[in-house]
Amino acid sequence: MALNLLLLHTLLILLSLSITSSLPSPVTVHQDSPPYLWPLPAEFTSGDETLSVDPSLSLTVAGHGGGSPIVRAAFERYMGMIFKHAYNRASSSFLARIRFLTMVEYDITSLKIIVHSASEELQLGVDESYTLMVSKKNERSIVGAATIEAKTVYGALRGLETFSQLCAFDYLTKSVQIYKAPWFIQDKPRFKYRGLLIDTSRHFLPIDVIKQIIESMSYAKLNVLHWHIVDEQSFPFETPTYPNLWKGAYSRWERFTVEDASEIVRFAKMRGINVMAELDVPGHAESWGTGYPDLWPSPSCREPLDVTKNFTFDVISGILSDMRKIFPFEFFHLGGDEVNTDCWKNTTHVKEWLHGRNFTSKDAYKYFVLRAQQIAISKNWTPVNWEETFSSFGKDLDPRTVVQNWLVSDICQKAVARGFRCIFSNQGYWYLDHLDVPWDEVYNTEPLKGIHDPSQQKLVIGGEVCMWGETADTSVVLQTIWPRAAAAAERMWSTREAVSKGNITLTALPRLHYFRCLLNNRGVPAAPVGNWYARRPPSGPGSCYAQ
Numbered sequence: 001m002a003l004n005l006l007l008l009h010t011l012l013i014l015l016s017l018s019i020t021s022s023l024p025s026p027v028t029v030h031q032d033s034p035p036y037l038w039p040l041p042a043e044f045t046s047g048d049e050t051l052s053v054d055p056s057l058s059l060t061v062a063g064h065g066g067g068s069p070i071v072r073a074a075f076e077r078y079m080g081m082i083f084k085h086a087y088n089r090a091s092s093s094f095l096a097r098i099r100f101l102t103m104v105e106y107d108i109t110s111l112k113i114i115v116h117s118a119s120e121e122l123q124l125g126v127d128e129s130y131t132l133m134v135s136k137k138n139e140r141s142i143v144g145a146a147t148i149e150a151k152t153v154y155g156a157l158r159g160l161e162t163f164s165q166l167c168a169f170d171y172l173t174k175s176v177q178i179y180k181a182p183w184f185i186q187d188k189p190r191f192k193y194r195g196l197l198i199d200t201s202r203h204f205l206p207i208d209v210i211k212q213i214i215e216s217m218s219y220a221k222l223n224v225l226h227w228h229i230v231d232e233q234s235f236p237f238e239t240p241t242y243p244n245l246w247k248g249a250y251s252r253w254e255r256f257t258v259e260d261a262s263e264i265v266r267f268a269k270m271r272g273i274n275v276m277a278e279l280d281v282p283g284h285a286e287s288w289g290t291g292y293p294d295l296w297p298s299p300s301c302r303e304p305l306d307v308t309k310n311f312t313f314d315v316i317s318g319i320l321s322d323m324r325k326i327f328p329f330e331f332f333h334l335g336g337d338e339v340n341t342d343c344w345k346n347t348t349h350v351k352e353w354l355h356g357r358n359f360t361s362k363d364a365y366k367y368f369v370l371r372a373q374q375i376a377i378s379k380n381w382t383p384v385n386w387e388e389t390f391s392s393f394g395k396d397l398d399p400r401t402v403v404q405n406w407l408v409s410d411i412c413q414k415a416v417a418r419g420f421r422c423i424f425s426n427q428g429y430w431y432l433d434h435l436d437v438p439w440d441e442v443y444n445t446e447p448l449k450g451i452h453d454p455s456q457q458k459l460v461i462g463g464e465v466c467m468w469g470e471t472a473d474t475s476v477v478l479q480t481i482w483p484r485a486a487a488a489a490e491r492m493w494s495t496r497e498a499v500s501k502g503n504i505t506l507t508a509l510p511r512l513h514y515f516r517c518l519l520n521n522r523g524v525p526a527a528p529v530g531n532w533y534a535r536r537p538p539s540g541p542g543s544c545y546a547q
Helices: 002-020 069-082 089-102 153-166 207-219 258-269 310-324 348-357 361-378 387-396 411-417 439-443 477-481 484-493 496-500 509-521
Strands: 043-045 049-062 108-115 130-134 146-150 167-170 175-181 183-187 193-199 224-228 274-278 331-333 382-386 402-404 421-424 460-467
Touching: 049 069, 069 108, 069 153, 108 153, 130 153, 146 153, 153 167, 153 183, 153 207, 175 183, 193 207, 193 484, 207 224, 207 258, 207 477, 207 509, 224 460, 258 274, 274 331, 310 361, 348 361, 361 382, 361 387, 382 387, 387 402, 387 411, 402 411, 411 421, 439 484, 439 509, 460 477, 460 484, 484 509
Parallel strands: 049 108, 108 146, 193 224, 193 460, 224 274, 331 382, 382 402, 402 421, 421 460
Antiparallel strands: 043 183, 049 175, 130 146, 130 183, 167 175
16 A cells, blocks of 8 residues: 555656746756856766756676776765655665656666776875766767766776766756756876875764765865874874873763774774875874873873983884784874973983984984884885975985975975975865964965976876864864865866966856755754854854855
């Protein structure tokens, strides 16, 4: 009885669809308006047709990697987003029967994904390019479907995100439609490293929140989660080799097990996102001594870590050995920033050690950083360090070092001139905890500013927005990240020409409003774009698309 009622109800709805499909769309799309895609694809053409998408859209795969579990899982995720207003996809055979009975025809009934490589290895520079074609089958076209073609599964993921943004639910016809078809998109990222930093030391972030952040990153095509796991305030990470370290956690409930971290890495990989862990040494490490007080130079000098003891470096090596089993990404961040060595000079045994080696405290800082680098390199990691290490003793850094800018605007210029790779994260614009920086300043910040030599430009591998956690916990972290992180994401993905021309109030702002609303519709509490102070709620009533 219930099935018959459902059948009758669905028949009535679909009959109304066939009648109302000839009505004009409630969405007016002008031919000269920007496509509502974020980030903007490298190359694209579009038309003036509106195509309907079958709610039981089928997946066809081809190529060596088309059948990858990563592709199939992503397809199901995106179908849930695209058809959240439509019928349950689990009843696809039932829908097919209804479609047959009502003779309702859809323009797009299948999505074909072609992936040429079977490799699922995710490392820096993996090919994320893709081609997306969407057209109606007619005498001029034999496609009659949507097709994504990519060299790797990760390119296919980026293509699926773009396809999902082309699909819009029409509330009048209660169907999913694609406007301005046919579409032909050829896309690839401008930078290979497009990161977001999260900080789980200043405030603990539960696993589900970290997963929400990772999921939202994939919508903007970001591809590296920089996980600043521990700092002076807390050490929430399980380290089997030195099990007392996580006594430095805020509480016994605010911790990450080895299994937790492995799950975060797995979850991120399924979305084409690498996880780069950070262990910030020798400063920012007071919490280590809660479990192992010998790491402190003295009870009154709790950081930097004790440079004189082999035990300090044994602990670093043990942590890195444990982490290497969890984090496969080729980069490991060793921090090295904001190191105040005054208390080294005022601690008797450290002062004697310095004197015995004829070291200044700056020499000891260099000694510590270089020794930590060699530990990371011995575990087949490429070291990443904050810019102070380069500014203080750049000529002595391992040549494989990646310098991360944050403090001085021209550090990347200087680093690449010396042959180092660089990650751009200028705090004046790309530190998301700076709540007074508006979206347009984030958007207009150019990682290659002042770098004109093409060979040096290639050494800027990308950029990163940083969500430091001093004033952001679970209650506000997503609102603080979004939508401003999206402004940087487009700068890092789209061509420099595309993001640098025209009036961004016309070329970018309408699309950013749309993307912010897309985030909201997907359950991400992105704050209003036009806030004069980030993460605040709207000042009054209004549309999501205008605030």
